[in-house]
Amino acid sequence: MGSAAGTSGEPVVVERADGAGGELVLRRAGDHYEIISNGVFLMDTRGGASERLLVRAAAAGLDGPARLLIGGLGVGFSLAEALTLPSVAHVTVVEREPKVIGWHAAELRPWSRGALDDPRVTVEHADLLDYLASPRGGRFDALCLDIDNGPQWTVTPGNARLYAAAGLDLLARRLTPRGTLAVWSANAAPAFETLLRGRFSRVHARPVPVPRGEPDVVYLAAGPRPASP
Template sequence: MTVTGEPATIERAHGRSGELVLRRAGAHYEIISNGVFLMDTRNGESERLLVRAATAGLQPPVSLLIGGLGVGFSLAEAAALPGVAAVTVVEIEPAVIGWHATHLRPFSAEALDDPRVHVVNADLLDHLRGSSGRHDAICLDIDNGPEWTVTPANAGLYGDDGLALLTSRLTGHGVLAVWSAGAAPAFEARLRARFAEVETRPVPVPRGEPDVVYLARRPLASTRP
């Protein structure tokens, strides 16, 4: 059945950062945090590119860390790649994880049932600080971008200390990929000061400025942890 008119609220939940609302608009779903639109299931092209570009050229088996489950586009792309042997998804909100067992299950392509996938309910910074594991690719999609974070604490991920922490969790040939709902020049400059190779991939969207995927490879010797 097609739903018309205003989006309908499906569920409300108390999240780590306030109220989370799952809404349905026609065939699609939206996640709202404290009244602010976060994401929906309408496209996902840039989220899929985030994973494809990060893993392109890596020799299997690939270990991948995804920061943020969201509506599942990044995870679905990762699970579809045969060279990916292990995927760790860190998601701070229990409600978001729960919605992938019900309403959002088709959009993550049932990947939470994939034995290669391990979902961790935690703050990403806490997870990185508490784990010594290294990954061939780290994909960040927990904010609307380095300059538009969901919570003030997340800003620490995109500064010098956060980039040092992320670099320490990469293998020697690892790739850091960061999704942004627009260009973030100051963040790009910090990447270029730390990595020998930095690439930007703009992705056009129906309205507004393009999404941008930042790819960083080969940490400079002077910045290695």
């Protein structure tokens, strides 16, 4: 753990730690926080429109009590949004980095709105692929993935497996018949969209404008096709 005062306007390192996927850094920049993995920017507490859309779009049309799984806690935008939806009865969050979970008891708590203390929330400290391959949790009405920077921009190489055919098979098995898979991406991922269309009967890509650069994209998939033998 370390800190640096920095000069005016420069981000300040709040904590530096060894994470499951390498070095993990929490920085403060003015009133906001940033998470850096292995020197690559992952996310910050500014905005959050696409992360909120990820959850709202996945849960759209669900009536009655719904069970959601969120892959990746991040800065908490997706989890906080899920708890505002009247149809959501329970949210399971799978996060492999204990430091990220810990930061939500302190620095990041305002952005997750204290959601980790909500009785409707279960936090699983695990790699999402390991969790999906285990018998834990059962099936879900919505699977919301905010892992790394998306299918085609993974900071941690092992995360690419989640967006490959075998990963999609695991995800499809965890959906209820009315369920939707929602995947956040920092950019368009045409190869991933092709994989989705081969595995699901209904696929939609929703661009989300951002202040700078190309839009974020939320991929929505439902109606799993039978897995290839």
